[in-house]
Amino acid sequence: MLIETRNLTKQFGGLVAVNDVDFTIEKGKINAIIGPNGAGKSTFFNLVSGTHAPSSGKVFYKGEDITRLPSNKIAKLGVARTFQTTHLFEQSTVLDNVIVGHRLRTSSHLFDAIFRTKTYKADEQQCREKAADVLEFVGLTHVMHQSAASITQEEKKRVAFALALATEPEVVFLDEPAAGINPDETEGLIDLINNMIKRGITVCLIEHKMQMIMKLADKIMVLNYGEKIAEGTAEEIMNNEAVIAAYLGGDASA
Amino acid sequence: MAALLRKRVFIIGLIGLAVLFPLIIQNEYFLHVLTLAFIWMIAVYGLNLLAGYTGYLSLAHAGFFAIGAYALGLLTVKAGMNYWIALVLACLITSGIGFLVGLVALRTREHFFAIYTLCVGYIIYLVIDKWDSLTGGVRGLIGIPAPANIGPVSFENPLSQYYFILAFLLLTILVMYRIVHSLTGRTFMAIRNSEELAQTLGISTMKNKLLVFVLSTFFAGLAGALYASFIRFIGPDIGYITIIFDLLTYLLVGGIGTLAGPVVGTFLVVWVSQSLQFLQDYRMLIFGPLLTLLIIFYPRGIVGAFYEWKMKRTGKKRRQARPDRRKPEPTYAATQTSSEKKVKEG
Amino acid sequence: MDILTQQLFNGLTIGSVYSLVALGLTLVYGILHIPNFAHGALYMLGAYITLTTMLLWGFNYWVAIAISVLVVGLLGVLMDRLVFHQLRNAPPIHDKIAAIGILLFLEALAQLIWGADYRSMSTPYGEVINMFGLTVTMQRVLINVGAIAVMILLFVFLKKTYIGATIIAMAQNREGAHLVGINTNKVAMLTFMLSGGLAAFAASLSAPINLVFPGMGHLVILKAFVIIILGGMGSIPGAIVGGYILGFSESLGATYLSNDYKDIIAFLLLVIILSFKPKGLFSREGF
Numbered sequence A: 001m002l003i004e005t006r007n008l009t010k011q012f013g014g015l016v017a018v019n020d021v022d023f024t025i026e027k028g029k030i031n032a033i034i035g036p037n038g039a040g041k042s043t044f045f046n047l048v049s050g051t052h053a054p055s056s057g058k059v060f061y062k063g064e065d066i067t068r069l070p071s072n073k074i075a076k077l078g079v080a081r082t083f084q085t086t087h088l089f090e091q092s093t094v095l096d097n098v099i100v101g102h103r104l105r106t107s108s109h110l111f112d113a114i115f116r117t118k119t120y121k122a123d124e125q126q127c128r129e130k131a132a133d134v135l136e137f138v139g140l141t142h143v144m145h146q147s148a149a150s151i152t153q154e155e156k157k158r159v160a161f162a163l164a165l166a167t168e169p170e171v172v173f174l175d176e177p178a179a180g181i182n183p184d185e186t187e188g189l190i191d192l193i194n195n196m197i198k199r200g201i202t203v204c205l206i207e208h209k210m211q212m213i214m215k216l217a218d219k220i221m222v223l224n225y226g227e228k229i230a231e232g233t234a235e236e237i238m239n240n241e242a243v244i245a246a247y248l249g250g251d252a253s254a
Numbered sequence B: 001m002a003a004l005l006r007k008r009v010f011i012i013g014l015i016g017l018a019v020l021f022p023l024i025i026q027n028e029y030f031l032h033v034l035t036l037a038f039i040w041m042i043a044v045y046g047l048n049l050l051a052g053y054t055g056y057l058s059l060a061h062a063g064f065f066a067i068g069a070y071a072l073g074l075l076t077v078k079a080g081m082n083y084w085i086a087l088v089l090a091c092l093i094t095s096g097i098g099f100l101v102g103l104v105a106l107r108t109r110e111h112f113f114a115i116y117t118l119c120v121g122y123i124i125y126l127v128i129d130k131w132d133s134l135t136g137g138v139r140g141l142i143g144i145p146a147p148a149n150i151g152p153v154s155f156e157n158p159l160s161q162y163y164f165i166l167a168f169l170l171l172t173i174l175v176m177y178r179i180v181h182s183l184t185g186r187t188f189m190a191i192r193n194s195e196e197l198a199q200t201l202g203i204s205t206m207k208n209k210l211l212v213f214v215l216s217t218f219f220a221g222l223a224g225a226l227y228a229s230f231i232r233f234i235g236p237d238i239g240y241i242t243i244i245f246d247l248l249t250y251l252l253v254g255g256i257g258t259l260a261g262p263v264v265g266t267f268l269v270v271w272v273s274q275s276l277q278f279l280q281d282y283r284m285l286i287f288g289p290l291l292t293l294l295i296i297f298y299p300r301g302i303v304g305a306f307y308e309w310k311m312k313r314t315g316k317k318r319r320q321a322r323p324d325r326r327k328p329e330p331t332y333a334a335t336q337t338s339s340e341k342k343v344k345e346g
Numbered sequence C: 001m002d003i004l005t006q007q008l009f010n011g012l013t014i015g016s017v018y019s020l021v022a023l024g025l026t027l028v029y030g031i032l033h034i035p036n037f038a039h040g041a042l043y044m045l046g047a048y049i050t051l052t053t054m055l056l057w058g059f060n061y062w063v064a065i066a067i068s069v070l071v072v073g074l075l076g077v078l079m080d081r082l083v084f085h086q087l088r089n090a091p092p093i094h095d096k097i098a099a100i101g102i103l104l105f106l107e108a109l110a111q112l113i114w115g116a117d118y119r120s121m122s123t124p125y126g127e128v129i130n131m132f133g134l135t136v137t138m139q140r141v142l143i144n145v146g147a148i149a150v151m152i153l154l155f156v157f158l159k160k161t162y163i164g165a166t167i168i169a170m171a172q173n174r175e176g177a178h179l180v181g182i183n184t185n186k187v188a189m190l191t192f193m194l195s196g197g198l199a200a201f202a203a204s205l206s207a208p209i210n211l212v213f214p215g216m217g218h219l220v221i222l223k224a225f226v227i228i229i230l231g232g233m234g235s236i237p238g239a240i241v242g243g244y245i246l247g248f249s250e251s252l253g254a255t256y257l258s259n260d261y262k263d264i265i266a267f268l269l270l271v272i273i274l275s276f277k278p279k280g281l282f283s284r285e286g287f
Helices: A040-049 A071-077 A096-104 A110-115 A118-139 A153-166 A183-198 A210-216 A236-238 A240-247 B002-024 B028-052 B061-077 B083-105 B110-130 B158-180 B183-194 B197-201 B205-229 B243-253 B263-276 B277-282 B286-295 B300-322 B330-346 C001-032 C039-057 C059-083 C094-112 C138-160 C163-173 C174-179 C183-210 C214-232 C236-256 C262-276
Strands: A004-011 A015-025 A031-036 A054-063 A078-082 A172-174 A202-206 A220-222 A228-233 C128-131 C134-137
Touching: A004 A040, A004 B183, A004 C059, A015 A040, A015 A228, A015 B263, A031 A183, A031 A210, A040 A172, A040 A202, A054 C134, A071 A096, A071 B110, A071 B197, A096 A153, A096 B002, A096 B183, A096 C174, A110 A118, A110 B158, A110 B183, A110 B263, A118 A153, A153 A172, A153 A183, A153 A202, A183 A202, A202 B286, A210 A236, A210 A240, A220 A236, A220 A240, A228 A236, A228 A240, B028 B061, B028 B183, B028 B205, B061 B083, B061 B110, B061 B205, B061 B243, B061 C039, B083 B110, B083 B205, B083 B286, B083 C262, B110 B243, B110 C094, B110 C214, B110 C262, B158 B205, B183 B197, B183 B205, B197 B205, B197 B330, B243 B263, B243 B286, B243 B300, B243 C094, B263 B277, B263 B300, B277 B286, B277 C094, B277 C138, B277 C214, C001 C039, C001 C163, C001 C183, C001 C214, C001 C236, C039 C094, C039 C134, C059 C094, C094 C262, C128 C138, C128 C214, C138 C163, C138 C236, C163 C174, C163 C183, C174 C183, C214 C236, C214 C262, C236 C262
Parallel strands: A031 A202, A031 A220, A078 A172, A172 A202
Antiparallel strands: A004 A015, A004 A054, A220 A228, C128 C134
């Protein structure tokens, strides 16, 4: 087990967004979190990746308590994430957008930058290579030198993946990767996610597209009103009474 | 490669022109105006690094300019210190105060940051204006020495002052170029783009913002110190909000978040102001609306508009070479505006 | 004791003016999330228009104020349509710069039309009266009464009329307001109208006890920003309470601390507040 949460809870004012959730993310597998809108999925992501601090409960990464670490430190440990919408810098090229993703693995400072020291040159080279490498991995080599404003919505999703991968993560959290793209393109993303697993990267994703999840995920957790109502394989989830009642009951193909 | 070479030739040509200018046009008044413009450019570069590349609009920079100027003035006039030591100290004092202000100011964001720094700027002005025993209050500080001689080189005459300040400007530009085109610069821009994303990419946003803030106050302080030894007289009004509005105008006209912007904008606005001498106090009748129109239609100024035009041209060429990959994307415009709205309200 | 009551009355008077200006600023912020740096210029223009209509056409003080409120209100609407409406989807840094541009323009314009001289405004209410043992001018009493009357009117307007309710609705949730069929553009214009009118009214009331000059809005607007951060950006009761708190602390600070540094009080207050609460007092945590 790579990441474990214990009694994780987050309150906003009087509202409980995530309530007492225990979850484990298995190494080398595709873990998924599903649930209706407002079930607390994104908040759960934010808590694990350090974007928000939980009200109570704990998060462990490889057995180490990371509950109170800021998100940049968590990223350095090897936890990356994507957002539902990624703000790319439209005036720059795709490559330029991704280079900064590897910044956390470099050590050069302002002084090195101004005097163009050896450390700096090595770092710069390393970041460029990494960016080109991950862009190749997500299949964007052909648009690498184009401006970020000129690529398609699906290509932007892939750039977001590339950015996350450039941090050299052990686990990647994907926030609704297939939102806003068509079924053909979704197939492409599924291949990409499978390739990430092959590379030894653990994946945890939130998704609305049920069919995609059922086909893809090794392990699924269902959230409803901030609480975990089920956990298991796709088959177990499909046959779980509580899940059918709370979520699938109305529209099983949603 | 050819484009890079052309760019290099162009830049060397410009530097050459700046160096030769006083020899071609022997007019002391123009020399004075241009030297002053160089000083403003240095300050605008400081502001640009923070507002343009990191996205934090500081309205306190007139205050930091004044701190630099007064630090140099007081150290040389009242403490009788050697000019060069005073110059270094003035920059350090300004960035030291910048560090303390930044520590608190950078916890705030967007509107709060702008208002906070506006107030800090005003406090600096009021303190200079009211602390009579130290700063001389409204009477100002007179008799600030010119840069001390280095061996046989004297900085007493306008020509040597011109080269002296030009050298600092070129150095500033070089440093800015290297910062912007480095991983450090990319880090700043990632913060401007989305602080949340930058943080999850493992970037300590607070540390980097503080670094930018201190750097940018350093250049404001340097400009202020050079101003003091160039004009030889300073009053509290150099810290007043009108100065920050001037600096903003220079930056916006040239292009916020561009490297050439501060030079282009300052030069143009100063030049136009000179030709509009008769307007004097009323020049804001023109520059005020200009600022507003620019931000609506050309938010990245003259330089930004030029780059956009160039990018469109090369983009067109690429598209013609590779027409099959392009697909219409109806959802793009919609997601774009909604995400921007989020930024605005967040 | 005498000095204290006198200073408390002064604080009340200054606070009344601050509250009115801050109200206009907070209304616009609540609806459009724009920190309108040009609001101080509207305040300044309000004073000049009242002054000019009185001097030039010999209008009665109250008629002059009415004209000023109307003109400046319309100017606010114009600002919204020509500038802020165009920038509704731009990054937030653009609104601020545009507002600064307007501010610079309006100040230069005022200087062009009326010159840079300090002017005083005469008032029909210059007589000195004795009230509860206090010696005060009628004008100061008028400022307090006028401000409080306008605040009550505004409150009734926002709470009891349909149009007022749309403003409140939009301040709470812009998209929701749009969905239930509120014309958000109209509400925005109305808010700017109110905001400009309030600034003009405040300036016209306070001008006789202060001076009229192109830069007269600087300090007032800065302090109004302090007030709305103090009271919560967008909060109406906050603007009123904050205005009076600042008014009292300034007049007492001037007497008991230092007259020279009394203007600094507001800014120090703000610096201290934001140091501990970076999103202002009364910010809601999270979403």
